[in-house]
Every structure is written in C-alpha cells, then in structure tokens.
Amino acid sequence: MSELSEIYQEIILDHNKRPRNFGELPESTCSADGHNPLCGDELTIYVIVDGDTVCDIRFEGQGCAISKASASLMTLKVKGKPLAEVKEAILEVCDMLTAQEEPADLDALGDLAALSGVRQFPMRIKCATLAWHTLKAALEGNTKTTTE
Amino acid sequence: MPTHAAKPFDSEALRSDFPILKTKTKGGPLAYFDSAATAQKPSSVIEAIHRFYSQENASIHRGIYDLASEATLAYEKARETLAQFINAQASHELTFVRGTTEGINLIAQTWGRQNLKAGDTLLLTRMEHHANIVPWQLLAEEKGFNIEVVPVNPAGELEMDAFETLLKEHPVKLVALTHVSNALGTINPVKDIVKKAHAAGALVLLDGAQAIPHFRVDVQDLDCDFYAFSGHKLFGPTGIGCIWAREEIWKPLPPYQGGGAMIQRVSFEGTTYQDAPVRYEAGTPHIAGALGMTAVVDYLTQWDASSLEAHEHKLLEYATAKLQEVPTLKIIGTAKEKVSVISFVMDAAHPHDLATILNEEGVAIRAGHHCCMPLMRHFGVAGTARASFAFYNTEAEVDRLVTGLHKAKDLFNV
C-alpha cells in the first residue's frame, strides 16, 4: 500500500475526519458553489473579505477524502491572509498538483505538501483542486464553477 | 448461430477466452468489476476485428470487387445474426448505430419528432440513464410535450401504482424506460409495463444496455416497440450498437442523418431515401464492429445461457451477503429482481476513495453517479461505488473486493 500512504497521508485522513472551518458562514461577503461533474461532488465556499483581507472562510458540501481535506487545509492556509497572498497560494497549489515535475520545495507549502501525493493519481487531481478553483471563483465574484 | 448443444457454464474455460483477465495490475491479477460500464471481450471477437482489417477490409454496399461484396455480405450477416439473437421478426427491423445512446437519439429524432407534440406526455422513470433522459429533454424543449417521471421505491423498484396512475392521468404517447438499471441492477417488470402501456395507447421503448449482457432478450415476447443496446456492454466492440423497432414502426419515419448510403437518388431538385435500416445508416458504418458483433453472438450462443445466468445469480447472492458484513456499508438497490450489479456506499469512506483503495488491490470498480443523477438524488447521495459482475467473475475475486473494503474501513477509521 505504498502509493496509498502517499495519497492518504495522516494529515489528509485527519482533515477528512475532522474538517476544519466546516459549515455555513451566513455573514459571508462572497461565496461560490464548486461542482465536479465527473463524480457529482459539490462544495460551497463562503468567504468574508474585509478590505483586502480574507477575514474568515468556511466550506460545506459532499466530497471524497481528498476534496474535503484539500478544502479544510485551504481554509487554514488562507484565513486572515491578504488577498494577494491568497491568490498566490491558489496558483501555487494548483501548479503543484498539475505541473509535470515534482515541486522543488515541498516544505515551503507546510501542511499543504500532504496534497502532493495526489499527483500520482491522475483521476483524483480534480478532487484536490476543486476547493481552490471554487475559492478563486468566489473571490472573482462568480457564484458557480466546475472542475471542467 | 451454432446449432450444436450449448456448453454448460465452466468458469475456467470461459475465463481463458478473455485475454484481459490474464493481465497483471499492481503486480497481481485484475479483478474486473466494471462490466456494466464496458464488458471485456473474448478472443474470438478480437480476432474477428483483427481478421477484418488484415484480410477482409473493404467498404460495403457499392463495391463490385470480391472484397467489397464479401464485406457487404458479412455486414448484412451481422444484422441477421443479431436480429435472430433478439428474436426480431426480420433483420431489416434492426439498425446499426454507435450504441444505446445513439439508438435512443435516433428514435427521439425520428419517431419522437414525428409523433410527440405539445399536449402529449412522455413517460420516463427516475432510474433512467442520462442517455434516456437528455435526448427527450432536447426534443421536448423544441416540441413542448410534457415529460412525467415514474417514481422509485426505497428498494430501487419502480412504483407500479404510480406508473398506472400516470398512465391514466396523462395522454401518454411513449413510455421510455430501462429494462435493467445500470446503477442499481433492478430488473424492471417490462412485460407488465408494455401490456399496460399498450392498453393505454402508448408505445414502449426499452433501453436494453444493461439487460442483454445478463440474460437472453426476446423482443417479440417482450412485445415492446423499440429496443436499444450497445455492443461493448455485450462483450463486443465499442462504437457499435443496435436499435430495433418493428417494421411497421420504421415504415413512415423520416430520415435521421443525411449522407451516402441512405439515399435512393440525389438531385438538387429533390432527394429520395432508402427504406430502413439503410435509411438510418448514413455514411460508412462500423463494419468491423458489426463483424465483431457476429463473433459475440457466436461466442455467447456456444454457452447454455441459463447456466451462465445461474452463475451470475450465485455471485450476486454471495457478494451481497459478504458486502453486508462490511461495517458501515449500505447497499443501494435491493430490488427483488436484480442482475449482478451492486451499488453501495460506506459511512467510513466516499466512493471515490473506495475506488482508489480497491485499485491498489487490483480490483476495478466504478464510483460516481453512473450517469443517473436524478436517481442518486432520490437516494440522497452524490454517487455510489458500484461492482458489476459478468459470468467471467469468480467468488475468489469477490473475496478480494471484500478484503479491500475492510482495508478501506481500517484506513479511514484511524
């Protein structure tokens, strides 16, 4: 099960079981629904942006361990961060998941590095990127997005 | 079709006919439980296609030379073989298409376009594959007819009382439903449905994609009006399938696609068309695919169908019992009449994760909505994990599935 332990690292399993910042955020200033038409998984991201800071973020929806953990890790990464930094993180993670080469500096990603195991499972990459695409859509004022 | 006595079920002999079952995946043998998506192919089918392209290839219908006339005969022989296989009254009642999807689209665009209008009702069911929903929605948008949906009970069976009420309360012109549910395995009581629909003046289209791989289909006995199926789910090639309708239904129908072969005479003043089935086979068809289908029927009819069915039924019962022992696992679709398809969900793990974990064990299952989003919504899930069996599967393979599921449970319960 060596490859399996790459994709289902402890951090992923933990965030799947106890997703952080899970639930609705009624006072959100923007939100978006993400949909993966391949599997039917759905995710909503709620964000409170104040000035140019992502003050709060929560997510809810149905999804596999990868999409749930990815969303959960994402909320920890971007909460309280300036918008520019958040947008940078979105690019960085999507790049890490889809680039041909292994990322050079995984450590710099902190806990998010746990998502890199997904790279070896091409059919699952969209599960990992769903939350990030949805956050991007929310910040850009789109209320719906898909992984297609 | 061979006339000699059919061979009884023999797992080893059957399995040795399917080369892919000898391949290795993840360092071990492949346990293939996705035959409902596409079935594996016996060597005789693969060889028929290889032989066509290496020795027999020519286009059909218009060539004078030997190869072309032989290809034409072989193509028409395939039609005859398949027509006999489903006990059609005549081979020209059967049109070659790309698969079930195209078959249904063809009927929607010809019979549907001619017969369904505002004020009419088309009856579908909640368990339809998108292939038997979307073609009708596209047409309904244009024609303005009404679509009603027969509900499904918690076991995944059609609500027959509701069906009869819908039939009574609406001017139903066509009932289009799946013979067997791809997502649940439910075998629908189609003979009863046909009888009731006919009594109400409606025609019946059956989506046979998931039925014909599991048991023999006799369209005259079913007494339906249209029957669609795909070659690739019936151990044949992709890109070929059939749509059957009785001769008198084809007769007055307009063309579907225009092009070569389907015409009698073309002029800029006006063009005339061939009769069915050639009328519906514009362009160069999938000749190798049709020949592959002859090989499929020859292969399947070597075997005693009831003994293959009995094996599948035993597998279904065995797997159902074993899966029910897996903690937190819930089977979706517990109809009394089922083919060997089991959909399930597990509290511990999402279907996608299950599929990934099982893949590491060399076990291939499907996870997702199975192109049945309305049905998934009915059961309150985004998707399920689905193991679908064919006669080449074994109890030992089922054991590997079950072991993998226990591993998944352990992994996610940390």
Ligand SMILES: Cc1ncc(COP(=O)(O)O)c(C=O)c1O
């Ligand atoms: C019940 C049912 N109908 C229709 C289809 C569509 O078949 P095809 O993709 O071969 O056209 C399928 C295949 O998934 C099916 O299971």
